[in-house]
Amino acid sequence: MSSTVQPFDELARDYDAEFSRTVLGGLLRSRTQDEMLRLFKPGDHLLEINCGTGEDAAFLAQRGIGITATDSSAEMIESARRKxxxxxLQDRVEIKHCRFDDLDSVLGDHRRFDGLISNFGGLNCSTHLETLAASLSLRVKAGGYLFLCIMGRFVPWEWFDLGCRGKFARVWQRLRGKTFWRGMEISYFTPGTVIDCFSPYCDPTRVNGLGFLLPPTCAKFLVSRHPGLLHILNHWEKRLESLPFIPCLSDHFMLVLKKK
Ligand SMILES: C[S@@+](CC[C@H](N)C(=O)[O-])C[C@H]1O[C@@H](n2cnc3c(N)ncnc32)[C@H](O)[C@@H]1O
Structure with a gap:
């Protein structure tokens, strides 16, 4: 891969402290990991795209699941390697510095996996999801699962938080489905758009909301001052997460697809 600095490089060093190790980050991640454990079993070997600092790769490997973990950021990959x-866990986790668009050149054409994971919005960095859906689906064996956790477009919590702070332009950017962050184009998707992109290759089996009652990380006033309240909101959110309208109105949605 080229050695160009990626926007995520600058976040890598503090990513775990500022997200994964916070009360909110921990609650959100454990919901995604519970879902992964429902789908994958010890002995499976998964492809992880946009693995970040390797939190999920480590978690799954500790439970007997093998992972090929990939990411485009050299600093994120370095952090994952160290962890x-x-x-x-080196015998269960193979780490590769690789964009999700370049998997063929790094993994070769023929390698297939028991499943695929993409957690916390990596796919929102894709500007051509239809093409990517085809190449990612090809990597999974028939009957295997793809677990995708993606940022949605319509997030009432964020409208409230940003609205209170007068940041209406940011509300509008997410509503229209595109924004630029550190020079990188970010796309926001609805569950329906993602399901449509993958529909020639995969059937949707489950879609759950994540961050419907729980606030987005930008709502710092609540996140840092009321950790107890976050546990209560998480409890109720888990009960409501699969109701029909919830995934479309959540900060992220967790989509499970089964390869045809
Ligand atoms: C919000 S982080 C999520 C990281 C990790 N999955 C997690 O659960 O913490 C998004 C990750 O997507 C990676 N990413 C962005 N664009 C990518 C691309 N084109 N190919 C591979 N990874 C990419 C970033 O480097 C970053 O590590």
Whole structure:
């Protein structure tokens, strides 16, 4: 991969402290990991795209699941390598510095996996999801699952938080489905759009909302001051997460697809 600095490089060092290790980040991640454990079993080998600092790769490997973890950010990959080394999980986790559009050149054409995961919005960095859906689906064996956690377009919580702070332009950017962040184009999707892109290759089996009652990380006033309240909101959110309108009105949605 080229050595160009990626926007996520600058976040890598503090990513776990500022997201994964916070009360809110921990609650959100454990919901996604519970879902992964429903789909994958020890002995499976998964492809992870946009693995970040390797939190999920480490979690799954500790439960007997093998992972090929990939990411476009050299710093994120370095952080994942250090974590996997520290936990002595190298025999279960293979780490590759690779954009999700370049998997063929790094993995070769023929390699297939028992499943695929993409957690916390990596796919929102894709500007051509239809093409990517075809190449990612090809990587999974028939009957295998794809777990995708993607940022949605319509987030009432964020309208409220940003609205209170007068940041109406940001509300509008997400509503119209596109924004630029550190020079990178970010697309916001509805569950229906993603399901349509994957529909020639995969059937949807489950879609759950994540961050419907729980606030987005930008709502710092609530996130830092009321950790107890976050647990209560999480409890109720888990009960409501699969109701029909919830995934479309959540910060992220978790979509499970089954390869045809
Ligand atoms: C919000 S982070 C999520 C990281 C991780 N999945 C997690 O659960 O913490 C998004 C990740 O997507 C990666 N990413 C963005 N565009 C990418 C691309 N084109 N190919 C591969 N990874 C990409 C970034 O480097 C970053 O690590």
């Amino acid at each position: 996997i080394g520290r936990l002595a």
